[in-house]
Amino acid sequence: MAIITLTTDFGEKDPFAGAVKGAIYSELETVRIVDISHSVSPFHITEAAYIIQNAYKNFPNGTIHIIGIDSELTPENNHIAVKLDDHYFICANNGIVSLITRDIVPTEMVEINIHNRVTTNFTVLDVFVQAACHIARGGTLGVIGKPLSEIKSLTGIQPVVNKSQKQILGNVIYVDNYGNVVSNITRKLFEDIGKGREFKLEARGVEMSKIYNTYSEAINFTIDRSKREEDGKKLAVFNSGNYIELAIYKSNPSTVGSAAQLFGLDFRDTITINFQD
Template identity: 70%
Template sequence: MAIITLTTDFGEKDYFAGAVKGAIYNELSDVRIVDISHSVSPFHISEASYIIKNAYRSFPKGSIHIIGIDSELTPENKHLAVKLDDHYFICANNGILSLLASEIRPEKIVEINIHDKIQTNFPVLDVFVKVACHISRGGTLEVIGKNIEQIKHLKQFEPIINSEQNQILGHVIYIDNYGNVITNISRKLFESTGKGRPFKISARRHNFDAIYETYSHAINFEVEKENRKEEDGKKLAVFNSAGYIELAIYKSNPNTVGGAASLFGLEYLDTVTINFE
């Protein structure tokens, strides 16, 4: 049974996500549709890129992933079908696959060219669904598009290392549901650049000189709970499950006391710097 996933900024109020699912079922009765997220911030390319990068690998090879973010067809925003890591991705060529393609070279990229056969002002519903169903039936990418060599990359996904190799300049690329701040600095880059040297992470007025493996590693459970000076509300840096450096506050609630983003005063694309001694 084919698996088609949906990642969009449609939200839950409108009919868009339901209409897309109905159109898929209208073409394929024997298919499984999985919602990855419909709560991506509107037109937020980096959010969608981060979410799909860390979700797709949990699905079986051959899964088809429709990404409906900033998908209106324009001369600067063409539509793509990409085979990468034995998965298929259907999206706009707006940099949304930057995180994936920076680590894994796509096996095939085609620029979708079936638009003259489809009247649409809702490309996810009409164009992306047609392409996904074509692939699920075993159709090749060449039938629905022309081969191209490169996809658009976003500069904000690439940290900068200075010439002295003692500083990484990164940025905030995602803020999660808990208000935790995810940077574009990967564990691999941190370790290859730092080479075990002492360091300081700086984000606005907040500094960190340790990175924990998990959130709970920041807490000394050998001290009785009532005697711990810091637990809930402790600020920390952690290597998150996606392999990026994340700035967080232990068990903080962004709806009450606030999360790391609000309490640290950090927003999307704000600078995070690591200095090595």
């Protein structure tokens, strides 16, 4: 049974997410639909890319991923279908796939050209659904689009390493539901540049000199609970996507606060790592 996932900025209040699911089932009753997220910030391409990048790998090969972010068809924002890592991605050519494909070369890419066969004012509902169901039936990308040699690339959101290899200059790319702040600095980049050297991580006056592998690793469970630093402890961690993340242990944005709130960090804010000689 084919699987189609949905990642959008539709939210849960409006009818759009439900309408897309209904359209898919009307087209192909036997498909399985999985919501990855409908809570992406409106038009936030980087946030959506981070979510789908860290979710799609857990699905079986052949899964079809519809990404409904900034998807209105314009002369500068055409529609594409991409086969990548044995998965299919259907979205606008707005740079989102370039963030997902950073380390993986797509197998096939097409510019979707079935718009003249579909009457629509809701791209995700009509064109993306038609394309996804075509693939789910075993159809090829060449039937729904013309070959594409390159896709739009987003620039300015990759970490920068200075010439002396002593500094990584990164940025915030995502703030999760707990208010944890995710940087664009990967574990691989950190280890390749750091080579085991001591370091200082800085972000808006916050300084850290250790990165944990799990949140609980930051807590000393050998001492009495009343004496240990626990709830509210600030820490840096390699998260499940292997990005460096700044967090507050057991944070709650509405009570004890979160890293985003307490550190004053938001999308694109700078995170710097300086390595010692």
